[in-house]
Amino acid sequence: MTDNPAGLVVADDVAHALAEGGAVVALESTIFSNLGLPAPANAEALARCKQAVLDQGAVPAVTAILDGRPHVGLTADEEKRVLHGTRKVAERDLAVARAQGWDVGVTTVSASVALAHAAGISVFATGGIGGVHRGSEVTGDISADLDAIANHPIVTVSAGAKAFLDLPRTLEYLETVGVPVLGWQHDWFPAFYTRSSGLPVPHRVDDEQVVCDVLRFRTRPSTGVLLTVPIPVADEIPEAHIDAVLAAALESSTAAGITGPAVTPYVLERIEKETDGRSIPANLALARNNATIAARIATTLAATAG
Structure with a gap:
């Protein structure tokens, strides 16, 4: 492990890859903790995502806070701490x-994007980003993920935004802050468990080089890019089923007075129960798929840098 001027603790393999101009993909740690997926699915997600990145010739860099220090890339023992x-x-x-x-802090999208930028990493993979919450016109509840994507020059690869959000307003917000929103070989903005939210994606892209060029040609040097990747067809949960489950979960969270950051874990837990655990394989599949595409973007970016 090495320290850099920003105070980050950077894993040796990550530091070496960055120094050599190699491909690195940052990964958040919330999804790999008890707040993201129940054990042992969280450990399986971590193993799958890391291997997906390695299989494409890139280096995975899980972000987290450990003993008050921000880490980019973790040892096996550090990963065990994150799982809990x-x-x-x-x-x-x-x-x-x-x-x-x-002692242990698991990083959300916003924190992971910030740490990735500080370490010099240009590609980040997650499951689904946060966004504008339903009822935000009253509550003002808008995820910090959107601001982070708008203010760090990172390609964020996700299965769209979490399905229980206000997706039209999320897309409007991203347009307002100047974030290019791309659809990976797909014409529709995905809604996490389903391949299409019914909303057209602003721009379809069909190969890695175009994504890299969008990052390079953006007019705001500090702004990132959102690449949305639909969940694999075989792992999609039928829209009618997930919509009914989401409606019930949101109604329940409102009745319980749950707001802000507590909404996401509450709703995800309800979805798991109401889908008889089917949401967990879907989560694993989309997270691994996103990591694979992110690694392909990272290797292309590294190969064409300069």
Whole structure:
């Protein structure tokens, strides 16, 4: 492990790859913790995503806070600590986590994008991003993920946004802040468990080089790119089924007075129960698929850098 000027602890394999101009893919750690998936699915997700990145010739770099230090890339022992993590870290929390010396903090999309940028990584893979919540016109609840994507020059690869969000407003917000939204070999904005939300994706792309060029040619140097990848066909949950489950879960969370960051784990837990566990294989499949595509983007970006 090495420290860089930003105070990051960067794993040796990640530091070496970056120094040599190699391909690296950052990964969030929330999905690999108890807050993302129940054991042992969280460990399986970690193993699958890391292997998917390695299979494409890139280096995986899981981000997390450990003993008050931000890490980019983890050892096997550090990964075990993350699997049991129960404290989420968004970008706004990074400074607090360092100042207070948090034992284990699992990083959300916003924190992971920020740490990836600080380490010099240009590609990040996740499951689904946060976005504008339903009822935001009253609550003002908009995920910090969107601001992070808009303010760090990273390609974020995801299966769209989480399906229980206000997806039309999420796309509108991304347009307002100037984030190019791309659809990977697909014409529709995916909704996590389903391949299409019914909303057209602003721009379809069919190969890795175009994604890399969009990142290079953006007019705002600090702005990132969102590449949306639909869940594999075989793993999709039927839209009618998931819509009914989501409606019930959101109604229940509202009745229970659950708001803000607590909504996501609550709704995901309800979805798991109401789909008889089918959401877990879907999560595993889309996360691995996203990691594969992200690694392909990273290797292309590395090969054409300069």
